[in-house]
Structure formats: C-alpha cells, structure tokens
Amino acid sequence: MNYPNKKKTFAKNEIDYSNRGMNLESDINNSNKYYLENDIAIIYKKPTPVKVVKVDYNKRINTKITEAYYEIPSTTDYNGIYKGKYIDFEAKETKCKTSFSLNNIHKHQIKHLIDVERHGGISFLIIRFVNLNETFLLQTRFLKQFLDTSNRKSIPYEYIKSNGFIIEEGYYPRLNYIKNLDSLYFEVIK
C-alpha cells in the first residue's frame, strides 16, 4: 500500500543522480501507463481501501472526508487483462539482500493469488531486492511450491533467483514485466 510518507529532508547539496528515488510502485504504474497508451494491456493498481468515518457535507463543491483509516486490502494491488487473459499480481520491495520475508504479504493475498491461478488466470509476485538492483517475477506456482515444502518465514534469494525471472528495466516502460509474461505464457510453439 502506498501510505503517504513523512516528509523527507535532504541535505542542501545532496543530488539524486539515479532513478532509485522512484519506488517499485511508481515503476509499475509507469509501465502500466505505457501498456495502456500503446494498447498492449489494461492493468491498473487498485485504490488503497479507506474506511470513511466522518465527512463534512457543508463543502458545496467536494465532500470533505474528515476522519478515515486505511484498511487491509481484500486482494492484491494490481489486476487487469493481457491478450484476453486475466492478470493479477502483488508487488513488494525488500531491503534484505538474502531473502524475501513472507510477512510482506497478507495470508489472504497469497490465497487470492493461488485461487486466481486455479481459475485459469495468470498470477505472480513482483519482488524487488532494492539493494541488489534486481526485480523478479515469481509465478504463483513457485510461491505455492515454496509454501508447500518449507516452513521458513522468508523465501531465500537463491530460490527466487532459480525459480523467478529477472524483469528487464528501462526508461519507458520502466519494468517490462509483460515481456516475461510473453515468454512464459504466450510464446508461439514452433
């Protein structure tokens, strides 16, 4: 979820030379915009669910919400359609270099990904190892395989590297995960 961050203060002469200031969510939104504009795929991030408690109806133009709280999402953050197929995924980044903690994903989100695959959709995780500059696509089948065979509370980097696929990074789209889907699901059999 994209909670608004507390203001970050930078030293005056600190210059951000890289694109690393862009987080994973921005990168995926950028890619989805590219896919949409080029009529390749229709994939959106779902809005963060908010429980509204109080509203001020006196504002004539636009109802002002004066008390609300973030809620836990029912499903994953992203879904849509590509080449007629239902696409569903969750994206997470980790600062850890050796593993991806399963605390990053809610149990019902994992169940949702598995359900989607069972219903004939394409579901996966996008996992970014921030400090390794690597972003992987891990299909739900491998997430499930890990959960079925291990009691560990985090997926080792090596498991993700062996079973997942590196997502190509660029300018636009910043994360070309559709290219991975092409080779995994839509490759023409010769």
Added chain:
Amino acid sequence: MNYPNKKKTFAKNEIDYSNRGMNLESDINNSNKYYLENDIAIIYKKPTPVKVVKVDYNKRINTKITEAYYEIPSTTDYNGIYKGKYIDFEAKETKCKTSFSLNNIHKHQIKHLIDVERHGGISFLIIRFVNLNETFLLQTRFLKQFLDTSNRKSIPYEYIKSNGFIIEEGYYPRLNYIKNLDSLYFEVIK
C-alpha cells in the same frame, strides 16, 4: 461510487417488509461473496479512490486520515475472473422508468469497457430500473452499438429490454449475473 449517505431517519413504526432497502451495490457484493465462497468466480468491487491530503501520525495504532476527498475512479467498479476469463463491469441504478441516462457513467469508463472487450475480456453494464424492479445485463457491444448509432444522451428502456438480459434475483446470490454470462459466453455447443 458508494458515498456514505446522510443518516436516514425512519418513522418509529415504519417496517421495511421488502429487501428493497438493499441497494444494487449490496446486491452485487452479496452475489460476489456467494461466487467466492462457492469457488465459482473471483470478482471484487474496487475500493473507492480517495485523495489523502492530511494524516495524523500521532495515533500509535492506526494512522488517522484527517483530510481527504473522493476521486473519480479510473476504471469500472467491478472486475475479476470467471472460468479463466477476465470480467469487468459497472453497475448503476436509475429511478427513471423510461430510460437510462448516460450521465450515470463517465466517458472514460465507457472507453474502458470497450477496450476490455477489444482485448478479449467480458465487459458489460448492470442497470437496475429501481421503480420497475428489473435489473438488466447489457453487454458492451450493445452499449457501443447504441453510442455509434444514436446521439441521444440516454438509452431508452426498450433498447435495454431488447438487447439486454434480465438478471435473475434471489436470496443468495441475490443477483445471479453469472447465469447470464453462462448462457452468453460459456454455453456448450451441442
């Protein structure tokens, strides 16, 4: 969108004998819950998008949003998967008995429905005529056909009746729209 309603006050002895107090959104959520629990389809309503302006981080347990505004959704309210197919729709009710005003749907939502159909998904409108006790499923192709051939700003009831399909109402699921999809898209050809 499900804006919180102003409190309704009822006369003390007023009893609501019917289910009519339940609105279309509740009926669809009820049906989606049924489909999910019975492992028939995975379809969710997207959260209403909210632009958060101010938050109070002093609350230890749960971040309190103190200023926010409703935003126009980018897409339709409902999407998901059924029998491997991508499903996408918008649901609206009208009190008018003779037509459905196109002011009820944003232009970009209509574009979205048409795009989804073009990409191989199943997209449609669910339109309830509250005062006729009738709820229709109108496929995007017929919405598009109307827009392509008419300059009217509302779709006549007769057009919806001729080209749409009545959705069966019951207790659980309250609106069995999957039954319509079955006969429209998944009927076994004998």
